[in-house]
Amino acid sequence: MKKLIAAVLLTLPASAWSLTISVYHTSDVHGWYTARPAKWDKENSTRTIGGFPALASLTAKDKNPHILLDSGDTFQGTPEGTLTKGMASVKLMNQLGYSAAEIGNHDFDYTEPNLRALAAASKFPWLGANIYVRETGKPTDYARPYVIVPVAGKRIAVIGIAGRHTATSTLPANVKHLEFRNEAAEAAAWTAKVRAEEKPDAVIILAHVGLEGAGGSKVDISTWTLAPYQANYGTLAIARAAKPDVVIGGHNHAGLPAGYLDKESGTMLAESFWGLTDVTKLDLNFDDKTGKLTGVTGTLVPLWTDVTGEDPAVIETIKGFTAEVDKQMSKEVGVSEVDLGFSEAGLDSPIGNWFADAMRRQSGADAAFQNSAGIRADMKKGVIRLRDIFQVMPFENTLAKLTMTGDQVTRLLADNLRGGRSKLQVSGLKVSFRDTPEGIKDIIVTRNGAQLKPEDKISVVTNNYLTTGGSGGKAFMESSDIVDTLTPVRDLLLKDMKENPVKTLPEGGRFTRLQ
Numbered sequence: 001m002k003k004l005i006a007a008v009l010l011t012l013p014a015s016a017w018s019l020t021i022s023v024y025h026t027s028d029v030h031g032w033y034t035a036r037p038a039k040w041d042k043e044n045s046t047r048t049i050g051g052f053p054a055l056a057s058l059t060a061k062d063k064n065p066h067i068l069l070d071s072g073d074t075f076q077g078t079p080e081g082t083l084t085k086g087m088a089s090v091k092l093m094n095q096l097g098y099s100a101a102e103i104g105n106h107d108f109d110y111t112e113p114n115l116r117a118l119a120a121a122s123k124f125p126w127l128g129a130n131i132y133v134r135e136t137g138k139p140t141d142y143a144r145p146y147v148i149v150p151v152a153g154k155r156i157a158v159i160g161i162a163g164r165h166t167a168t169s170t171l172p173a174n175v176k177h178l179e180f181r182n183e184a185a186e187a188a189a190w191t192a193k194v195r196a197e198e199k200p201d202a203v204i205i206l207a208h209v210g211l212e213g214a215g216g217s218k219v220d221i222s223t224w225t226l227a228p229y230q231a232n233y234g235t236l237a238i239a240r241a242a243k244p245d246v247v248i249g250g251h252n253h254a255g256l257p258a259g260y261l262d263k264e265s266g267t268m269l270a271e272s273f274w275g276l277t278d279v280t281k282l283d284l285n286f287d288d289k290t291g292k293l294t295g296v297t298g299t300l301v302p303l304w305t306d307v308t309g310e311d312p313a314v315i316e317t318i319k320g321f322t323a324e325v326d327k328q329m330s331k332e333v334g335v336s337e338v339d340l341g342f343s344e345a346g347l348d349s350p351i352g353n354w355f356a357d358a359m360r361r362q363s364g365a366d367a368a369f370q371n372s373a374g375i376r377a378d379m380k381k382g383v384i385r386l387r388d389i390f391q392v393m394p395f396e397n398t399l400a401k402l403t404m405t406g407d408q409v410t411r412l413l414a415d416n417l418r419g420g421r422s423k424l425q426v427s428g429l430k431v432s433f434r435d436t437p438e439g440i441k442d443i444i445v446t447r448n449g450a451q452l453k454p455e456d457k458i459s460v461v462t463n464n465y466l467t468t469g470g471s472g473g474k475a476f477m478e479s480s481d482i483v484d485t486l487t488p489v490r491d492l493l494l495k496d497m498k499e500n501p502v503k504t505l506p507e508g509g510r511f512t513r514l515q
Contacts, residue, residue, distance in 0.1 A: 129145035
């Protein structure tokens, strides 16, 4: 019998007995732990998608040895994530058996001591090879630079790289004592060190940056001719500097359906969208005779629950920390007779206009500004519950009041108009501009039908993230009379929803792109 088995094995092609290790990757889960209807998908709007129960069921069916990795921003975005300050994420990731997670900017949102507590409760390491304590120049005590993951007789090195943007893309006060060093340079140095000292069978870099120009959607870039600027920052820059086997990005909320093999570096790039609707599956293929890695293939897998199934044990875990949250979050706070959604044009949106109007109404200011990226969900018409407001505004930002000149307002808008899209939502003002190859020009700001003059002064409200160095808020910081009211912006939204039920869409057309 043994001779017969040996004879059969000898007749098999090499591919039949080569080793494949699967890597499942998530990023920017933002607290979306459970499945929900895919309302954004016109063809599948009633099908449910996503969540850890679906992911657990999918990975359990894989016959290959596999590992689970994450590129950060694990919890900030839903009541379950924010009210547990990320501990729900840790509990679920422990249960699924994650091997490592890179630190994302929003993982700092509840301060560094909270992140340290999350790391201590995790059965997997949190990574951040380029995070240093500014005063000492030493690494932090909760983020490891890399981990060696043993699987199926192979040693897979996983290096973590945080984004430099973290200095301003979480509340700056939370990380002012930290230094986030150049992603590509640090990745190159650590990859060289790990290859020399650890002799791994494969090197994967987890990064909380993405491929420039591919953010916010699922996009097949296989036919793209990548521009020079894309090699200056993000995952392509990391790949070409470090030349690892794989770089898996995050932060940009992009999804790459089949990954992207960069021929210059020989590195496979991947990104996994956001909200745990999809997972990247990468297959690391090893030659049986030499033991060497022969190639990497990838695909972005949608977590349709009617395809994956859902793990009952994971569902029970989620029930344990959602029962009390549901009691609070189901409270009715108002009614909307219209859908408040996002703008496909990337300018002012119904949800953004309502948000900014609510801030201005409740404060009595002349104008209000809210960073577009800080509005994390839309609102559907019907009864509005506390959960809806939490999902629109999951951050603990407070309302800041200040006085700005017309010149400062114009420069603020110029700083936040990029590629013809606005990074700010506004109330009390209208803005026109020209989007030229040389940049944004001819910005005209009007208030009550009159053009705002450079010397004019107006009262403004915004959030404390923008007034303390948050991305895009530079002009706010020029004001000499900034007052943080310490009133949570979410509380103002709740109050406004109760007092002003939404009967019609807020006035649109606040930004006009001139020809």
